[in-house]
Amino acid sequence: MHLIWALIVGLVVGAIAKAIMPGKDPGGIFITMLLGVAGSIVASLLGGALGIYHPGATGPGLIASIVGSIVLLAAYRAVVGRRAA
Numbered sequence: 001m002h003l004i005w006a007l008i009v010g011l012v013v014g015a016i017a018k019a020i021m022p023g024k025d026p027g028g029i030f031i032t033m034l035l036g037v038a039g040s041i042v043a044s045l046l047g048g049a050l051g052i053y054h055p056g057a058t059g060p061g062l063i064a065s066i067v068g069s070i071v072l073l074a075a076y077r078a079v080v081g082r083r084a085a
Contacts, residue, residue, distance in 0.1 A: 006040075016033035017039060040069075042072060044068075047060055
């Protein structure tokens with residue numbers, strides 16, 4: 001059940017990140033979901049490295065997950081933009 005909940009939250013987070021950064025983005029619903037889940041993982045890793053999140057404590061919140069997704073989306077656009085140019 002935890003996995004299903006993580007995927008649903010990932011979909012919402014990915015959709016919000018794509019709405020904040022308008023433009024041409026890859027994929028449909030599954031890529032958006034993976035973007036949100038990966039953004040949450042990035043937020044958790046960065047928060048742990050900065051000492052904000054501690055092992056065993058709660059993970060990143062919704063806003064931190066959205067920020068992580070935006071970072072991943074910006075990195076994707078930077079890589080794809082270089083290839084196209």
